[in-house]
Amino acid sequence: xxxxxxxxxxxxxxxxxxxxxxxxxxxxxxxxxxxxxxxxxxxxxxxxxxxxxxxxxxxxxxxxxxxxxxxxxxxxxxxxxxxxxxxxxxxxxxxxxxxxxxxxxxxxxxxxxxxxxxxxxxxxxxxxxxxxxxxxxxxxxxxxxxxxxxxxxxxxxxxxxxxxxxxxxxxxxxxxxxxxxxxxxxxxxxxxxxxxxxxxx
Numbered sequence: 001x002x003x004x005x006x007x008x009x010x011x012x013x014x015x016x017x018x019x020x021x022x023x024x025x026x027x028x029x030x031x032x033x034x035x036x037x038x039x040x041x042x043x044x045x046x047x048x049x050x051x052x053x054x055x056x057x058x059x060x061x062x063x064x065x066x067x068x069x070x071x072x073x074x075x076x077x078x079x080x081x082x083x084x085x086x087x088x089x090x091x092x093x094x095x096x097x098x099x100x101x102x103x104x105x106x107x108x109x110x111x112x113x114x115x116x117x118x119x120x121x122x123x124x125x126x127x128x129x130x131x132x133x134x135x136x137x138x139x140x141x142x143x144x145x146x147x148x149x150x151x152x153x154x155x156x157x158x159x160x161x162x163x164x165x166x167x168x169x170x171x172x173x174x175x176x177x178x179x180x181x182x183x184x185x186x187x188x189x190x191x192x193x194x195x196x197x198x199x200x201x
Contacts, residue, residue, distance in 0.1 A: 025068075026066060026067070026068050027064075027066070027067040027068075027199070027200060028065065028066055028067075029063065029064060029065065030064055030067055030198060030199045030200060031062075031063070031064035031067065031072060031074070031196065031197065031198040031199070031201075032061075032062070032063050032064070032196070032197050032198075033060070033061065033062040033063075033149075033161060033194060033195070033196040033197075034059075034060070034061050034194050034195060035059070035060045035061075035161060035163065035192035035193060035194030035195075036057055036058070036059055036060075036192065036193065036194055037057075037058045037060070037163075037190060037191050037192030037193060037194075038054055038055065038056050038058055038190070038191050038192075039054070039055035039056075039058035039080045039082075039188065039189075039190040039191075040052055040053070040054050040055040040080075040082055040188045041054060041188060041189040041190065041191060042188065042189045043186070043187065043188040043189075044185065044186070044187040044188070045182065046182060046183075046185055046186045046187070047089055047090065047171075047182055047183045047186075048090075048169075048171065048186040049186060049187075049188060050086060050089045051084055051085065051086050051087075051089035051090030052082040052083065052084060052085060052090070052096060053082060053083045053084075053085045054082075055080040055081060055082040055098070056080075056081070057079075057080065057081065058078065058079075058080040058190060058192065059078065059079045059080070060076065060077075060078045060190075060192055060194070061076065061077050061078070062074060062075070062076040062077075062104065063075055063076075064198075067200075070107050070108050070109065071105070071106070071107050072104075072105070072106045072107075072108070073103070073104070073105050074103070074104055074106075075101070075102070075103055075104075076100075076101070076102050076103070076104050076122060077099075077100070077101050077102075078098070078099070078100040078101075078102075078124075079097070079098070079099055079100075080097070080098045080100075081095060081096070081097050081098075082095065082096045082097075082098070083095050084096065084130070084132065090130070091130075091135075091137070092132065092133045092135065093130040093131060093132040093133070093135065093137060094131060094132030094133065095130070095131060095132060096128055096129065096130040096131075097128070097129050097131075098126050098127070098128050098129075099126070099127045099129075100124050100125065100126040100127070100143075101125055102122050102123045102124040102125055102143075102145075103122065103123050104120050104121065104122035104123075104145070105120060105121055105122075106118050106119065106120035106121075106149075107119060107120075108151075108201065110201075113153075114152055114153045115150070115151065115152050115153070116150070116151040116152075116153075116159070116201065117148060117149070117150060117151075118148065118149040118150075118151060119147070119148045119149075120145075120147050120148070120149070121144070121145065121146055121147075122144070122145035122147065122165075123142075123143070123144065123145075124141075124142070124143035124144070124145050124167060124169070125140070125141075125142060125143075126140065126141045126142075126143060126169060127139075127140055128140065128141070139171060139172065139173060140171075140172045141169040141170055141171045141172060141186060142169065142170050142172070143167050143168060143169035143170070144167070144168045144169075145165050145166070145167045145168075146165065146166050146168075147163055147164060147165030147166070147190075148163065148164060148165075149161055149162070149163035149196075150162045150163065151196055154195075157197050157198055157199055158195060158196070158197055159195065159196040159197075159198065159201075160193075160195060161192070161193065161194045161195060161196045162192070162193050163191070163192045163193075164189065164190070164191055164192075165189070165190045165192075166187070166188075166189055166190075167187065167188055167189075167190065168187050169185075169186040169187065169188075170184055170185065170186075171183060171184040171185075171186055172184075
């Protein structure tokens, strides 16, 4: 797996340097993305993963703050809802909503005149609210996201977008040492489709 990741990064770097840059200036707020998808896919062995069904809807918004050549740094905001499938793992709640603001950094690589690949890394600060049976539970986590988007041009500045993201979260839960790994290490996959508006690509 590490060899595959290293080869992928090497190919992107080589192809990036082998092509002429379309834009060498600094741009601000030049890209906006809205997507809809599924989350909590293929979760690891964890309290959150075992207790919840696949999250739908998973809504994501992303705004580029500053861009230079093919590099972008921006902010994102996500919202998702998961139904509780096993009360033995999580307690007597019906659903959990998740609000996730954060930051991301990306590098886009044209494949051809119509298509672009955009790998990115993100910092995610998730806030969880679980409700049901007259009760409410609030919790938080810090997360690292590794993702890649495929963009296909459908208009002058518009792109159809399909993306995948793998998230690694650390829940902020106090528990006994023998339960700490199961309670606090939460990993999952997110799949999304949507539209991206971008200038100078």
